Amino acid sequence: MKTRTLGTSGPVVSALGLGAMGMSDAYGPTDRAESIATVHAALDAGVTLIDTGDFYAMGHNELLLAEALRGRDRDGYRLSVKFGMLRGPGPGFGGHDGRPEAVKNFLAYSLTRLGTDHIDVYRPARLDPDVPIEETVGAIKEMIDAGYVRHLGLSEVDAATVRRAHAVHPVADLQIEYSLISRAVEDDVLPTLRELGIGMTAYGVLGRGLISGHWSTDRGTAGDGRAAMMPRFSGENVAHNLTLVEALRGVADAKGCTVAQLAIAWVAAQGEDIVPLVGARTRKRLDEALPAVDVALTADDLAEIEKAVPRGAARGDRYPSAFMANLGAGN
Template sequence: MRTRTLGSTGPAVSALGLGAMGMSDAYGPTDRAESIATVHAALEAGVTLIDTGDFYAMGHNELLLAEALRGRDRDSYQLSVKFGALRGPGHIFSGTDGRPEAVKNFLAYSLTRLGTDHIDIYRPARLDPAVPIEETVGAIKEMVDAGYVRHIGLSEVDAATVRRAHAVHPIADLQIEYSLISRAVEAEVLPTLRELGIGLTAYGVLGRGLISGHWSAGRNGAPGDSRGFGPRFSPGNVEHNLGLVEALRRVAGSKGCTVAQLVIAWVAAQGEDIVPLAGARTRERLAEALPAMRLNLTPDDLAEIEKAVPQGAARGDRYPAAFMSGLGVGN
């Protein structure tokens, strides 16, 4: 596994990261043993960056990772943790808390659940509209100075917010959705990151499975699978979007790879400062994702991919309407 450095001040991490959310939350029933085996397989393959959130199934994901990572050399992997999302009974989202006192409270709980003395990259999951980003980042900076956090990251904010945060303390990376069907980051945010020397960790590179090559129209989501509420998966939109996947399948066939490998490789090819996160829940899906980092896309390949899925080609927003207002950029 090759490595990439997150910005000018961030850590060197594996060129492909592991997104752990789906092992606990959002996509339906999970298998604890298989999840732990998938984390182990990722580490054995050279994946070092593992991304989670303290609100993923109300701390379940952090406890799961603590179990999977027990006994491992702490310097052999990096933990990226998001905080601030508020959820009530029934796991219903109810806002964001970025107050300085809340930052330290969230961090204390994460350190305990993860069984570690530090977080490698700590980031607010969303911008709290009631709290200036300078105050939130300032509180994390105090935790950096105290040794509990190594680097500060951001998630789903706009270019102006990135600049304000970076003025308080160097930002290692911005985590934001970036895929062939979610490219709003390219207009202003990505150029700003590059100007300031900030990396990008890309989640949703498979469009939550929509452009993985494994989704089908009419597929019924399992209980607890939030994709059933996703506009891009809704009737009318999903058929159009899967038509884009079929165009990608032809390109993938010419490269001798799967659709999932092609779209992960496309994200990785957008710059050495970008680290895709593979949200694999099983060893099978992880095994499919890993070879993407060895796939060499030529300029002709990239042109064919662009032709198959032009920017803005997908139908539907990337989140339900209630969540779109909390995003720094649109689709």
């Protein structure tokens, strides 16, 4: 497995990371045994970056990972953990909490659930509009100084917030959605990260399955949890977006890879400072994603991909309108 470094201050990690959210939350029924087997397969293949959130099924995901990672060398993997999203017992979200005392409280629970003495990259999942980012980051810095956290990360914040956070403590990476159909980060966020020496972990590289090559109009979104709420999957939007996938399939066929592998490889090709996260819930999907790190895209390949899926060609926002205001970049 190839490796990349998260910015100038972050850890060395595998060139492809595993996003664990779907194993517990959001996208329909899961199989616990298969989830654990998938984590094991990822580690055995050299994947060292595993991403989770303390609010993924309210701690279920962290407990699942603790079980999957039990007995593994703690120095053999890096845990990225998001915190601060508030939830109730139902499916809804209740805002954000970035208060310093909450940061330490969330961290204590995560350390216990994960069965570890430190988190490698700790990050607020979203910006708390009522708490200055300097205060949230300051609390994480205290936890870094105390040895409970190794590196500071951010998630879904804009360029100005990145600068403010980085002034308090060096930011290792920003986690943000980036794919062929979600490219707003290219305007301000990505240039700022590169100016400051901050890496990026890119989630949603397959557009929640939309550009994986496996989605179809007759599949629908029943049973796929959060995808049912995403505007890109609704009505005429999904039909249009799938025409882009078919154009991409032609490029993938010529390259001798799958659509999913091409989409992942495209993200990785945007810079050595970017690590794609794949939300594989099964070994089958993981096995398809892993070869993407070896798909080398030439300038001609990139031009063909751009022709097949031009920036801005996708229809529909990446989140429902109520969530869009809290994102660090638009579509």
